[in-house]
Amino acid sequence: MDDKGWEQHIAPVRSAGAAEAVARRLNELIGARILVGGDRFPPEKALAEMFGVAVMTVRHATAVLREDGLIETRRGHRAGTYVVPDVLGRIRELTALHPYTRTDIEELTAWRIAVSGEASARAARRASEASLAGLRELEAATVEAVADAEASRTLDAGLHLYIAELSGSQRLLEAEQGIQDELTRLLADHPGGVESRRMPDQQHRALVAAIEDGDPAKARERFTIHAEATADLFLPFVQ
Structure with a gap:
C-alpha cells in the first residue's frame, strides 16, 4: 500500500449517508491533490476501518468515484484501486458539466479569505524555525514548477495545506482541504496559463515573508491580496 498518510486525512463517519460521506471525502482528497494520478488506495478493509464503516459502504463509495472516472481498479500485477493517471483531465470534464458562476467564485473567495487568511495569521504567530524552513522549500518548489500546470497545482495546494497545518487547528486544516478541492476544479481550465501563474500576486513570496516575519x-x-487576484483571473470569463 502506498504511504500517503491516510490516517491523518480520514475520520469515522456517521452511519446515515455513510457511503455518500466516504465518497465525498475521497473525492476531496483527490481534488485537494493529496491523492494524485497513479496513487493506490488502501484495501477496502483498511479503508472501512479508517472510516469506521462496513466494507460494503466503502465498496459503494468507491463505485461512485469509479463511475465518475476518477479511479480505476486494476487486476493482475499490482492489483488494486488507483487514482486514474489523468485525473485532472477528468476533473476538467466533470467541472465543464457544471461550470462556475460569478457567485460561485465570489463565495469561494470569501471562504478562502475567512479560512486561509486566518490560517496564515495563526501560522505567523506559531510557526517554528524548522517549520518555516519547510515553508520556504515549498515556496521555492512552486516557483520552479510554474511552467508545469499539474505540478504547479499540486505544489500550490500543498503549500496552503502546510500553512493550515502550521496554524495548529485541525478544523482549519480540514476546511483548507475542501478549499483546495474546489480550487482544483476551478483551476482545471485556467484562463491565463503560465503567464498568470507567474504574476507576483499569484506567487507566494510576500505571504511566506509575512509568516516568516x-x-x-x-x-x-x-493572503487576501492573493485570493482576490485569483478571483480576478476568472471573473471576466463567467456569467
Missing part, C-alpha cells in the same frame, strides 16, 4: 496582520493581508 511573525506578522499575523500582514499575513492575513497578503
Whole structure:
C-alpha cells in the first residue's frame, strides 16, 4: 500500500449517508491533490476501518468515484484501486458539466479569505524555525514548477495545506482541504496559463515573508491580496 498518510486525512463517519460521506471525502482528497494520478488506495478493509464503516459502504463509495472516472481498479500485477493517471483531465470534464458562476467564485473567495487568511495569521504567530524552513522549500518548489500546470497545482495546494497545518487547528486544516478541492476544479481550465501563474500576486513570496516575519496582520493581508487576484483571473470569463 502506498504511504500517503491516510490516517491523518480520514475520520469515522456517521452511519446515515455513510457511503455518500466516504465518497465525498475521497473525492476531496483527490481534488485537494493529496491523492494524485497513479496513487493506490488502501484495501477496502483498511479503508472501512479508517472510516469506521462496513466494507460494503466503502465498496459503494468507491463505485461512485469509479463511475465518475476518477479511479480505476486494476487486476493482475499490482492489483488494486488507483487514482486514474489523468485525473485532472477528468476533473476538467466533470467541472465543464457544471461550470462556475460569478457567485460561485465570489463565495469561494470569501471562504478562502475567512479560512486561509486566518490560517496564515495563526501560522505567523506559531510557526517554528524548522517549520518555516519547510515553508520556504515549498515556496521555492512552486516557483520552479510554474511552467508545469499539474505540478504547479499540486505544489500550490500543498503549500496552503502546510500553512493550515502550521496554524495548529485541525478544523482549519480540514476546511483548507475542501478549499483546495474546489480550487482544483476551478483551476482545471485556467484562463491565463503560465503567464498568470507567474504574476507576483499569484506567487507566494510576500505571504511566506509575512509568516516568516511573525506578522499575523500582514499575513492575513497578503493572503487576501492573493485570493482576490485569483478571483480576478476568472471573473471576466463567467456569467
